[in-house]
Amino acid sequence: MSQITLYNADCLEIMRVMKDKSVDFVFTDPPYGHNNNNNGDLIQRWEAALGKGEVRPAIPIMNDGAEANELFYDALKQFSRILYPGSCCCCCCGGGGGPDPQFARWSLWMDEIIGFKQMVIWDKGPMGMGWHYRRSYETVLVGEKPGAKCRWYDESHRVENVIRHIKKIMPRAEQHPTEKPVELARHFILLHTRPGDTVLDPFMGSGSTGQACIETGRNFIGIELDPKFYVMAHERLNRCSQDYRLTFRTRVL
Numbered sequence: 001m002s003q004i005t006l007y008n009a010d011c012l013e014i015m016r017v018m019k020d021k022s023v024d025f026v027f028t029d030p031p032y033g034h035n036n037n038n039n040g041d042l043i044q045r046w047e048a049a050l051g052k053g054e055v056r057p058a059i060p061i062m063n064d065g066a067e068a069n070e071l072f073y074d075a076l077k078q079f080s081r082i083l084y085p086g087s088c089c090c091c092c093c094g095g096g097g098g099p100d101p102q103f104a105r106w107s108l109w110m111d112e113i114i115g116f117k118q119m120v121i122w123d124k125g126p127m128g129m130g131w132h133y134r135r136s137y138e139t140v141l142v143g144e145k146p147g148a149k150c151r152w153y154d155e156s157h158r159v160e161n162v163i164r165h166i167k168k169i170m171p172r173a174e175q176h177p178t179e180k181p182v183e184l185a186r187h188f189i190l191l192h193t194r195p196g197d198t199v200l201d202p203f204m205g206s207g208s209t210g211q212a213c214i215e216t217g218r219n220f221i222g223i224e225l226d227p228k229f230y231v232m233a234h235e236r237l238n239r240c241s242q243d244y245r246l247t248f249r250t251r252v253l
Helices: 011-016 042-049 067-082 102-113 182-192 208-216 227-244
Strands: 003-008 023-028 083-093 116-123 137-144 198-201 219-224 247-252
Touching: 003 208, 003 227, 011 067, 011 219, 023 067, 023 182, 023 208, 067 083, 067 102, 083 102, 083 116, 083 182, 102 116, 102 137, 137 182, 182 208, 198 208, 208 219, 208 227, 219 227, 227 247
Parallel strands: 003 219, 003 247, 023 083, 023 198, 198 219
Antiparallel strands: 083 137, 116 137
């Protein structure tokens, strides 16, 4: 029986008191540091200017400014401590482009702190944000903690570093502005964990990683700083856990 534990708290505070080697896998979508959601959706603003739609309302994400880089660096240090040797962390990241190529910086930090394994391209289509070279993909940075054989449970030998079959979500006004499909988290969870393993998402958002864990029989620890998104995740995973008759507990700090 899976267990789901949620925290409405600062993820660094929670991870600092977690035991060494207590987590089997990390899947997360941290703030990218671009403040893209502070002034409404970029696609909608551009297309609204062309008379093709209305501007979406701004839905800011906490710590999505310059502080996101320091936050991610500190989070990587905690991942390195709390993951088991051979375990992996998969961090969603932006696509290519400047003027702040954060995906490149984060890759080097991951290699420095944990060990860089792979950059997976998520071909999420259709056409996305931007003006020139509009963004139709994102990256998922995969790190592997040294000290043991990689926890890898695919036996097909056909897993590519490009994901083509999972399409992005176009969030509604009541959803998290950077909502990720449950299928994306499930893809990596099935590759790197077994039923009963513990998955951590320290930037939980509205809980898509937690839903993937419930549906695949993994334990889940989710942390979200923003109270409104925490409530979204709490309600979503409470409903899902009832469907699967799972233990559900929350901790608010």
